[in-house]
Amino acid sequence: MDKAILIGIDDGLKEIEYSLLELENLAKTLKIETIGKFWQKRPFPNPKTYLGKGKIAEVKNASEALDADIVIFNDELTPSQIRTLEKYFNTQIVDRSFLILSIFSERAETKGAYLEVSLAQQKYLLPRLVGMRDSLSRQGGGTYNAKGPGETKLELDRRTILRTIKSLEKDLKKWEKENTLNRKKRTLKAIPIVSLVGYTNAGKSATLNSLLTVIESDKRVFEKDVLFATLRTHTRKIKKKGYPAFILTDTIGFIDKLPHAFVNAFKATLYEVSNSDLILNIIDGSDPKNYLHQITTNQVLKELAAENIPTLEIYTKLDLLKERPLDENLWISNLEDTNLDALLHLIYENLFGSSLLATLEVPYQDQSIIALINDETRIIKTSYTNNSSLYEVIIFRKQLESFKDYLIKTKFL
Numbered sequence: 479m480d481k482a483i484l485i486g487i488d489d490g491l492k493e494i495e496y497s498l499l500e501l502e503n504l505a506k507t508l509k510i511e512t513i514g515k516f517w518q519k520r521p522f523p524n525p526k527t528y529l530g531k532g533k534i535a536e537v538k539n540a541s542e543a544l545d546a547d548i549v550i551f552n553d554e555l556t557p558s559q560i561r562t563l564e565k566y567f568n569t570q571i572v573d574r575s576f577l578i579l580s581i582f583s584e585r586a587e588t589k590g591a592y593l594e595v596s597l598a599q600q601k602y603l604l605p606r607l608v609g610m611r612d613s614l615s616r617q618g619g620g621t622y623n624a625k626g627p628g629e630t631k632l633e634l635d636r637r638t639i640l641r642t643i644k645s646l647e648k649d650l651k652k653w654e655k656e657n658t659l660n661r662k663k664r665t666l667k668a669i670p671i672v673s674l675v676g677y678t679n680a681g682k683s684a685t686l687n688s689l690l691t692v693i694e695s696d697k698r699v700f701e702k703d704v705l706f707a708t709l710r711t712h713t714r715k716i717k718k719k720g721y722p723a724f725i726l727t728d729t730i731g732f733i734d735k736l737p738h739a740f741v742n743a744f745k746a747t748l749y750e751v752s753n754s755d756l757i758l759n760i761i762d763g764s765d766p767k768n769y770l771h772q773i774t775t776n777q778v779l780k781e782l783a784a785e786n787i788p789t790l791e792i793y794t795k796l797d798l799l800k801e802r803p804l805d806e807n808l809w810i811s812n813l814e815d816t817n818l819d820a821l822l823h824l825i826y827e828n829l830f831g832s833s834l835l836a837t838l839e840v841p842y843q844d845q846s847i848i849a850l851i852n853d854e855t856r857i858i859k860t861s862y863t864n865n866s867s868l869y870e871v872i873i874f875r876k877q878l879e880s881f882k883d884y885l886i887k888t889k890f891l
């Protein structure tokens with residue numbers, strides 16, 4: 479296991495100890511052990527050496543005394559900072575962005591994820607070629623330990639990287655096109671899209687799985703207690719008997735200080751979010767620092783131009799709390815299946831409006847309408863006349879459009 483020293487700045491906006499703990503977890507994911515942490519209060523990084531002169535000297539001494547293999551900076555370093563720090567330290571220099579991209583690179587399994595992470599890596603590397611030459615040649619490529627897609631050794635030549643970026647962009651466009659075709663088919667059917675978004679490890683995939691359990695579907699997605707368990711978008715249709723259908727998508731989680739190249743490169747994966755009718759902002763209710771996650775989530779939603787899409791905040795991991803929270807928020811437990819019906823109901827009301835009691839009169843020959851009533855509304859009472867059926871149903875307001883020719887009366891519930 480490589481040994482690392484972590485360095486951050488305390489700019490007074492975010493909580494530095496928490497942020498460095500997160501950096502430690504990112505490092506651990508790449509099998510790097512943290513042996514020391516240093517930080518300094520300052521409004522922004524020193525443009526040359528990240529920390530001030532005295533503090534960086536202190537870190538250097540410690541790194542030598544502790545025999546560190548690597549120094550990890552908690553912010554994305556500029557190319558000139560990397561150049562200066564490379565000369566100063568005798569160890570590898572990497573930054574938070576590099577760790578995040580390395581994790582994604584190790585885990586990318588699908589063609590889309592592979593193309594996206596490769597593009598983000600190349601864009602990240604391009605301006606940093608000079609400074610990172612030593613570190614990268616030691617690492618053998620664009621990832622920390624050059625596994626997975628990073629195995630293709632990066633040619634550390636500017637022109638080659640530019641050529642690779644062009645070709646990746648082309649492949650990604652092609653891939654996006656194929657995926658857009660699938661989406662178009664869905665849009666034609668006008669099924670609303672609900673996206674799960676939020677910080678990594680908040681419980682997005684677990685929430686999707688919970689809702690699949692409610693509708694008795696076994697098309698579960700992967701969930702795990704690690705950073706970035708999900709690296710692609712999964713789409714599932716949620717159709718419960720007596721209710722209209724919607725599409726639920728689960729996607730990659732966010733983290734503080736995502737690399738600049740990231741959101742842009744992952745546009746195809748995150749497409750569903752900016753295209754959704756409703757966003758479920760999944761928040762880890764058991765993490766007392768989740769207000770910090772919210773800052774990040776809101777930032778990324780803004781970058782995705784999704785900040786105006788109606789959004790519901792859902793708090794997970796209720797079972798881990800000692801006391802039941804008294805706030806107005808919806809709290810669920812994916813472990814104990816608490817409040818899942820309430821969550822589903824909230825989604826329906828936000829997509830389809832409030833519930834009404836409606837009376838519909840349908841001639842016997844209108845079989846397709848009768849089938850729709852059976853499938854998508856909750857029938858309270860059925861009676862029959864000579865040539866038609868009378869249905870008393872509970873229905874959502876926006877569904878009335880499909881039944882407007884048959885509507886006799888409505889009543890608020």
Ligand SMILES: Nc1nc2c(ncn2[C@@H]2O[C@H](COP(=O)(O)OP(=O)(O)OP(=O)(O)O)[C@@H](O)[C@H]2O)c(=O)[nH]1
Nearest residue numbers: 679680681682683684702703706707708731795812
């Ligand atoms: N106790 C408890 N654990 C939960 C709950 N919801 C999710 N978890 C666990 O939290 C961990 C993370 O859950 P995921 O669903 O993988 O998280 P995610 O938001 O999809 O994370 P990324 O895919 O990394 O973005 C897993 O070990 C889940 O089993 C919950 O309500 N209670």
Ligand SMILES: [Mg+2]
Nearest residue numbers: 682683707708
């Ligand atoms: Mg997930």
